Amino acid sequence: MTEHSPTNPDVVSTVELGDGLSVSRMGLGAMAFSHVYGRSDPAEALQTINHAIDIGISFIDTADVYGEPRPGAEGPAGTNEELIAEVLRHRRDEVRLATKFGITGTVGGSAGGNSIRGDRDYVKSACEASLRRLGTDVIDLYYMHRRELDRPIEETVGAMAELVRDGKIRHIGLSEVTGDELRAAAAVHPVAAVQSEWSVWSRDVERHVVPAAIEVGAGFVPYSPLGRGFLTGTLTRESVANSMRAGQPRFDQNFEANQAVVTIVRSIADEIDATPAQTALAWLYSRGTRMGIPVVPIPGTRRATRIDENAASLSISLSDEQLTRLAGAADMAAGGRNLTFNGPQWISAGRE
Template sequence: MRTVPLTTDGPTVSAQGLGCMGMSEFYGPGDEADSLATLHHALDLGLNFLDTADMYGHGANEELVGKVVRERRDEVVLATKFGIVRDRETGARSHRGDPEYVRAACDASLSRLGIETIDLYYMHRRDASVPVEETVGAMAELVAQGKVRHLGLSEVSADELRAAHAVHPIAAVQTEWSLWSRDVEESVVGECARLGVGFVPYSPLGRGFLTGALPPVDELPADDFRRGKPRFSGENAVRNQDLLAIVRRVADAHGATPGQVALAWVHAQAERWGLPVVPIPGTKRRERLDENVGGADLVLSPEDIAELDTIADATAGARY
């Protein structure tokens, strides 16, 4: 797996990472043994960029990932996040970005992971009650203390990125970006390019839809969060099936899978926008990981990209 520097002075990571969220929650039941095997397999393939967060499985995902990271620390660039607070009983969410919480959340993550330093620490969501400069200032203190190496932001606006970057260099912005989720192109991606900040797209496979292998939403496990998302339900789901015909047509021309084409399109955005783009498709299974790796090396023609670009205008339903 080729490597990519996220920023001039940021971490160098594999061109494609691994999102670990689904190993613990949101995409049906997980299996710890399978997940651990998948994590080791990713590192064996050269995928050194692992992504987790303190809210995934109420901390269970960090504990899971930490088991592998501790064994192979020198092979991993580890990213985790803070800022989304979930009630264990009701599932209700809130956001915190006050300095006291930033410090406490970092210490808790380090404890669950069982390591001394987090390579890339993201503000998962902005706390609207706290100036972003104040949150990032507290994060910068963690860098000075050696608890964190680089800082990142997730789901922020261009203005918030500028304000944060003025306080401390931001290594990466993480936001959903795929063939059918392209609102980030309105301003945030361009601002990342201007500032020299890397972009880490999550859900580059459209939460599994763009693989063409996702069953109807009513056949998903009862706890699969896609059951309640607009794009997967009702008339939207029917209309969005037409999008897959485009992806399959390009995939057939390359002897590839639809998922590999979807990932190749995301990788192609690096040249289009002039910045590092490192997608982090998630999976619990080794065979799916092997398939995804093929998307990092698939080269699409300008004609392929132009055809795939039409999907964004045809997508039915909002992200959330």
């Protein structure tokens, strides 16, 4: 099989999400460089990030809660932002930087991971902390990572709007909001992007969230577009057990059953001389086009070769028949997309 591979270092073009925010058509999810998927090598991480920027993937997505907490530290770890700062020190002008606030504990199901704050004082202090760690004076896209459910979303977005006014951030983003929450937020300030899980096997956002994003003029940034690695067909039970996927029904108890989804993706990949990852990403781009919304997925990887592989999906076209077969994959998936150490309200589907 001959895999699609970019030959032009400037292969990745740009697209406008919403509110005038222009970013590369593919982003890089930085959480992959953190401990939730096992230990990573900081030197290799920096090499991978720099390579992504070299080929035009300039949209880097992190969060204050990503990274391995230092011993005795409380609150968001911040260590992933500090890693990104190493790149920004030399290449800030080349990067569209996105980070997030709101989760006050640690990622991966440890104590406090579900604690969320969206009050004005916290929004302001979280932003200042991220700016310090990132070594920059402005954040291009600042997301509310999760919503504090007993606080009106208008209050949180109002505080974010003050950050725009003060020049601390350029654009507002929201993660895992419902359609109604998005509309309420957009009435306070324009929303540039919505970030939620969206992929071949996770399509619940198409019911309400994507239509609302189109309505308010926001673009969509799908996280886990490769199903936390499952859709690539490369996961093993061992790799699942050594990551945050351990014990999760979709990856653990239903590991064998969900190979049926991978089989569909792989069969189409073979037909078009692509990899399963490229095929899954190409489906997502096609789906965004058909629904009428700019889509900028942020697959995470630790290797530069995977950056090239993922970027090549931008040149892949799928036939109507292939898209129809892929559309049936979501119905075959066993186990929900929410991680069980989070409550059902953690994702937008649990509040619709």
